[in-house]
Amino acid sequence: MAFRLTAGLVTALAALALPASGPAAADSLVGRTAAFSVLAYDDPSAPLYQGAIHTAAISDSIEFGLVPEGVQNGLDVVPVLVDIGPSRIDINFSPSPPGDIAPAEFNGYVLSFTPDCLVFNGARVDAAATTLPIADDNITLSGRTLYVNLEGLAYDMSSRVGILLDVTDCPLT
Numbered sequence: 001m002a003f004r005l006t007a008g009l010v011t012a013l014a015a016l017a018l019p020a021s022g023p024a025a026a027d028s029l030v031g032r033t034a035a036f037s038v039l040a041y042d043d044p045s046a047p048l049y050q051g052a053i054h055t056a057a058i059s060d061s062i063e064f065g066l067v068p069e070g071v072q073n074g075l076d077v078v079p080v081l082v083d084i085g086p087s088r089i090d091i092n093f094s095p096s097p098p099g100d101i102a103p104a105e106f107n108g109y110v111l112s113f114t115p116d117c118l119v120f121n122g123a124r125v126d127a128a129a130t131t132l133p134i135a136d137d138n139i140t141l142s143g144r145t146l147y148v149n150l151e152g153l154a155y156d157m158s159s160r161v162g163i164l165l166d167v168t169d170c171p172l173t
Helices: none
Strands: 003-005 033-041 054-057 075-077 081-084 088-092 106-114 119-125 139-142 145-149 160-168
Touching: 081 106, 088 145, 119 139, 145 160
Parallel strands: none
Antiparallel strands: 003 075, 033 054, 033 106, 081 088, 088 160, 106 145, 119 160, 139 145
């Protein structure tokens, strides 16, 4: 997810690839494949941090967890768990000690859903499941890719972010 400034501590991202539970259901992410990476930049053409791309089949288990990956430009990844459900994403900060996500124009997660056809009609913060002060404009959609910007936020082990997605299959042409 996002990064905090630390000297010498190396933490980062890894994926827990789990087998798919079957073919993707219409209007659901379950059974699809997600690619997950972390990214921080002030200028998109010159990232401050660009994590490895990890993939997982979306199932009823946690898809991604953060483990050491390496410091870049004094930034490292804040450990979190990412659980993707049929039409939502839950980000859980329980593995991470309290801290601040480094300020940047963008500092957060990039999730892409592949390879089959999928359309996001919208994404919004689930206020009931979110403890961090983020708004819908912290979430950007571009095709099948979701960007979650959490730059500059303070977090602790009880911090959570819930994102609700309006998902459909691509229309037949």
